[in-house]
């Protein structure tokens with residue numbers, strides 16, 4: 001039997017109910033994603049146009065995107081591929097990497113940078129990072145060079161270009177090929193030249209969270225025609241040039257397989273989105289720069305925090321805003337900071353768990369934490385704050401206030 005409730009009880013229960021709803025609404029409103037892609041009607045229209053054209057896979061849009069991309073970064077050739085991982089793999093294949101070779105890779109990166117080396121049964125030789133930029137430490141890299149070392153893959157961490165003059169100097173002295181992992185660094189520049197036009201080979205990512213996105217996708221740039229021809233062929237099954245045209249009016253049914261290639265091509269749907277995104281690239285970068293300078297301006301004065309810096313001779317894409325904690329000033333760890341921010345509706349991430357801390361790299365190559373003191377120590381201090389072009393001024397302020405509030409409460 002139902003018990004009758006007094007007016008006061010009903011009122012109180014409803015009051016609690018509405019209060020809970022208000023709290024939920026507040027949390028939802030305050031929820032700040034780590035990333036949100038800057039995609040709109042234009043991209044939707046471009047993708048829809050390709051669907052209506054019925055040419056869905058690699059075709060005229062991909063060629064158009066490749067040409068625009070090459071001219072944007074200042075490279076002779078740009079080859080559209082399905083991911084940055086594919087781009088790095090094709091680049092290593094094009095330079096003729098073989099079983100038993102070694103490739104220098106910073107330990108503070110995503111596994112893709114090193115896993116592609118393992119595809120060849122070659123060894124990814126992990127290298128410690130520079131404490132300021134978190135890019136590859138070239139003194140440590142040089143110490144790790146052996147007679148088997150063939151290449152170096154610098155990662156432009158968070159979007160700031162590495163010290164490319166020093167990398168090219170090391171590469172030419174020790175006869176190494178340079179393949180830049182530019183997954184984070186579109187658009188970025190070093191001494192006035194865009195990343196993509198600095199080295200023999202550069203690999204970009206258009207993954208969903210990147211500064212230009214096609215959902216999944218990538219591009220590899222080079223000025224070397226032979227490498228470009230090889231990569232174009234190997235991205236599509238090792239079939240001779242322009243095989244994708246074989247289903248078009250001007251195409252032919254005849255093709256030749258020259259090598260066992262890969263299925264790494266970019267589609268026209270992705271490329272159509274990429275063309276629109278490329279047109280907004282500078283504008284999206286300006287928005288990121290604005291957010292990063294607002295973060296830095298407020299965090300700079302707080303001694304429990306260390307802000308990211310960009311050297312005077314380069315421009316960052318600001319793909320990530322990596323804040324470091326001065327842990328001896330705080331009663332909480334980096335992980336607790338992340339939890340506190342999450343409780344306030346701010347989503348963050350960590351870039352990266354260094355490769356030498358992962359079971360695969362430890363088991364396969366015997367790497368240990370003590371071998372990479374800088375990367376290991378810095379890993380415990382950093383977190384990546386939300387940064388995306390459409391982030392509102394209120395959201396930026398909310399993130400700043402949340403970080404500073406947590407610091408104030410947890411000061412040692």
Ligand SMILES: Cc1ncc(COP(=O)(O)O)c(C=O)c1O
Nearest residue numbers: 083084085110112183205206207
């Ligand atoms: C430094 C770095 N390299 C390579 C990749 C791989 O990119 P993709 O997902 O396009 O293969 C990533 C992805 O996050 C990355 O951060």
